[in-house]
Amino acid sequence: MDDIDRTLLSALRRDGRASLSNLAAALGVTRATVRARIEKLELRGVIRGYTVQTAQDLMDAPVRGLMMLAISGPGAERVMHRLTGHAAVKQVHSTNGKWDLIAEIGTDTLEEFDRVLFDIRRIDGVETSETSLLLNTRKGGRRA
DSSP: OOHHHHHHHHHHHHOTTOOHHHHHHHHTSOHHHHHHHHHHHHHTTSSOOOOOOOHHHHHHSOEEEEEEEEEOTTOHHHHHHHHHTSTTEEEEEEOOTTOSEEEEEEESSHHHHHHHHHHHHTSTTEEEEEEEEEOOOOSSSOOO
């Protein structure tokens, strides 16, 4: 990947619906170049898909947070399976370092968020956790 590819990806992250003409103007290249670059990035698996995030997506779970989890023993797969089955858990990430898993959680209220945290802490194998509420999203969503 060169600077044009990186700039193109950055522009697409900001606006995945940007026209080829607008992207070409922003990058100082032709539309054909933008189209070819996008196709190559898709073929190489750099761009894996496109998505739409609606205002309703954010309103459906206005209380959001990240829960970092340390798992005791070899139970990470089992805990991950339990987490992915929980309606309030939006995504689960495995990681390295102090925490084994990070769960993205979204609920309607703080009370519901608290219940979800309590439920997750009771899963066999969850040794300890730390949670941070997400107050504002500056990139990736249109939240003010």
